[in-house]
Each structure stands twice: as structure tokens, then as C-alpha cells.
Amino acid sequence: MKYILVTGGVISGIGKGIIASSVGTILKSCGLHVTAIKIDPYINIDAGTFSPYEHGEVFVLDDGGEVDLDLGNYERFLDIRLTKDNNLTTGKIYQSVINKERRGDYLGKTVQVVPHITDAIQEWVMKQAKVPVDDDGMEPQVCVIELGGTVGDIESMPFIEAFRQFQFTVKRENFCNIHVSLVPQPSATGEQKTKPTQNSVRELRGLGLSPDLIMCRCTTPLENSVKEKISMFCHVEPEQVICVHDVSSIYRVPLLLEDQGVVNYFCRRLDLPIESRPRKMLTKWKEMSDRYRLLEQCSIALVGKYTKFSDSYASVIKALEHSALAISHKLEVKYIDSADLEPSTLQEEPVKYHEAWQKLCSADGILVPGGFGVRGTEGKIQAISWARKQKKPFLGVCLGMQLAVCEFARNTLGWAGKSFCFVIDMPEHNPGQMGGTMRLGKRRTIFKTKSSILRKLYGDTDYVEERHRHRFEVNPELKQHFEDKGLHFVGQDVEGERMEVIELEDHPYFVGVQYHPEFTSRPIKPSPPYFGLLLAAAGKLHSYLQRGCRLSPRYGPLQSHPTHEDKINKNIN
16 A cells, blocks of 8 residues: 655645645546545544534535545545545544543553544555545545645644654555645746745654655745755755646646656656556547537536635536546536625615516526525525526525425415424434434435426436535425425435435426435536536526437547437447
8 A cells, every 4th residue: 555645834824635635636546546534633523513604514425424525526526436434634633532542441550642532543544545435446546635724733743753764564565645835926026935835844854754746835836946046945856846726627737747747757656656647638638628628618606604715615516627627617606605696785785686587587597506504595485486487597406496396385385484394304303413313314215207398407317326414404294285286396315204305397407306416526527407507597508408418529538428319338348
């Protein structure tokens, strides 16, 4: 097993997750089996109780793990399935050590950070690195480990010490360190400054880790003189200083690293068994990233309550991007705070109210994603009502689906002010504890009709398995009232008790899903519900369905979801 540790310096939030994902991508393109681990130094057990404004979205895995959004990057870039144990936190480590101490596993010894906490970290990493993540069930050959935060943070110290020991445990030929550092370029001088990187590397060395590659985040490509200066003062060869400048798309980062010889360096440094074959995977990435230069544009209004921080909807945005790329369109996301659409805003801030409605009305499609709490729900209902009445393409996810049902009940069934409970509490919901008490992880949804648009987009399959994260559900007892008026529950759970998918008849695209399809979207395999929204917004859904859910040849080789016929042919061959 080969281990690649990615650390960060100077400031946080400079793209360690994208760089770690890109390193894994280029190694996987060489025929290697790659897995990834994200380490977060916070004391929370998991990311489930985080505020979206503080830490971005909560990413959900197949096994129900609520984890850091960087695991979403790993899954999307590497096309793998991770588990909750691939996200390691201080809380998890301390909890496991305390449980051992309570059981008496330490035989009365004093439990300390060194060696007990550091040993637990190393054991966790070595155990999890061997867990298969690919569909073929093969054990990984390379594990990319991202250490969150910045070198020097007091929270990270136990992990830095653990990896200082770890490099000797697994031997030098099996371990290397990538240090990601910022090279600022003050506008006053326009000069790229190396001092922050020098200080960061010096601090890392003082803690016992020496970087093998220094990846410099910068606005523009590094000048040769700057690269040589970093090489001299950080005690590395010039080829070990890698420039990661701002690019038009994050999907160009693997190509950027490949062009600078990163694979060749790893091949020598870690003696990797790299196959000598054309890298088709990187060729697809180049074709995909080139599509960002296209001129055709499609706009989607994202109506939510966390719109001031785009990372709150990271996977949603990525799913929209994947779908836009598949039809060769440039995506424009119009962020709308749902509270701004409410009548109360018209009274208090009329300018903000009219600007929000202008954005909504000018968009080609409308998306209402998930969320929690009652704030802004009235604005979401207003947006849904407009999309339904104006026949504007609409997708509601989780809470978005539930509010679509509420809007229909209020304005079509005439149940406004009635005592009916359209959305009800779920059996899994434990009001006494917040963490991990929702309906979480991969669940099966059965399609109840062959005429469903979403079923066709999924490849005319009988069922799909998608990831859930919600506390409430649509009341199944009221199902017939909605269907009699044209709102059909075309997807239900295995028992037929939970409403999973809604579709409105006589509408170009009005779809709601209780699950979160954005979590399984991939750059070359876009999520069908989002793909349908983009097709409808671009005016191409009807022709796509007419062609048997196949893209027009002019859109190139980027794959949509496999059709039922594709699956049959694959089994025959």
C-alpha cells in the first residue's frame, strides 16, 4: 500500500480537496486502484449537525455517513463509493480511545495523546486504506489522505505527530507528502511572494514531515525565478515545485498536474506499478473540461435559504454543471434567497423583492433544493407555484418536493388553511438527539408506472438506489387526492409506504424527488433528475426522449445515464 498525505499551509480553503482528488484521478487513469481519506481536526463525531453557513454542505454516503464535502469531490473525481470511516475526525478518534479505556483495553495504563491517540490514528488509516471502493471489489493500491486545516493549528498537532511516526512505520518508499501552499500576488506590486510558503514548509519540517512535492496555489502561473526560489529555500528540486494556478474549471486541475510530470515523479518516488497504456480517462476529462468554452448558455434559478455561501449547495451545483456539460451548454446559476420572494419582503425591502422575482422569471429552469427549518419556505412555495402555472421546468429535491406537494394542496386542491398534515414526522426521527437520527444513506425507489419521465431518464429501469437525508415525508394517506388532480406519485419505497418521486402531468418538466440525486452525480455520468431539468430548460427534453434517451451526435462522447438497452447489451457482451 502506498500512502500520499496532503497537508496545507498559509491559509485554509486553498483547494487541498481538489488537489487531493486530482492526484487520485491521474493515478487512477494509470490503472491503479485508488482510495481516499479525509481527516478533519474538529471534535464533532461527524458533519451531520453543522450549519451550512459554517462548513458548507453535508455530504451523504451510501452507508448513511454524514461527512465533509471533500468526500464528495473524491467520489466525483475518482468515481468510487466511500464509507463513513473514510472521514476521520478528532471526535471519532477520541471516542474510540475512550471506549477502549472504559473496557479496560489499556490494562490500567495512563491514556495519553502519545502514544494512544496517535496509534489509534495510524491504525484507523491503515485499516480503512484497505477497504475496496471500486465496483470490482479490488483492494486499493494507493490511499490519498487529506489533512484538513492548516499546519500549525493546535487541533492538527496529534495528526501531524501520528503521520511523523507513520512515515517510519510504513517505510519511506511507501509514503510521501504533498504540501499545498499559497503564493500571494499583492496588487500593489504584482510580484509573487514566496515567504509564506517558506515559513509554512519550515514549520512543517519542524514538526517532522518533509514535503516531497510543494504545490503552489497562485492566481497566475509561477514565474521560473519564483519556482527556483521556492526550490532553493524549501530544500526541494525545481521539479518538485508544482504550479496550480487558477483555471477555468476544476476539471482541468488533473491535466495541469499531469502536464508537470506529477505521475512520473510518483512512479519514481513510490515505485508504482503503472501500466504503459493510453490514458483514456484523462482524454475524457480533457474533452469535458474543454466544453466550458462553449457559448450556448442555460440559466437555472436556485431558490434556497443558504445562498450567501455557495458551498452550502456544492453537490447541487456540481450536478447542474455535469448535466450542462453533457448537453454542451454553459451553466448560469441564479442564486435567490427564498425569503426575498415572500410578500413580507415587498413591504420591507421592495427593491430586493423585485430583483429576486426578476431573477426567477428570467431563468430557464427552477430548482428548489433541500433544507431545514421554516424560514424561507413561503418564498419557495411562491417559486414552485410560479413554475407550475407558467410551465417552467422545475425540480424539487427533498424539502423542495415536500413543498411542491404543499403548494399543490393549497392552490389546486383548495386545502389552504385546512388541518390536513401534508408532510409528517418519520419513524427514524429522534427529537432527543440530532446526530444521525434522520433517514440516511442509500435506499431503493420503485417506479410504479412505465410512463414516468424520470424512469425513462434513468434508463427505463424498474428501480433506482439513491441517497436520502431527511426527517419528514409526504403523508401517504392523502396520495389519491393528489393523483386525481394530476400530481402523480410515480416512485415509492419498497414497501409502497413512502412517497419518493412526484411528476405533474401536462407540464414540460415538473419533478420532485425525496432523495438527494446530486450525491451520486459524476462528471461523465450526470444525475438523471438534474439532467432532465437541464434538458427541459434548454428545450431539448422532448427530442431526447424521442431518441430513446440518447444524446444527439453533435454533443460528443460525454455519457448520459445508460439506457435499459445499453444494460442488456452489456450483459450479452
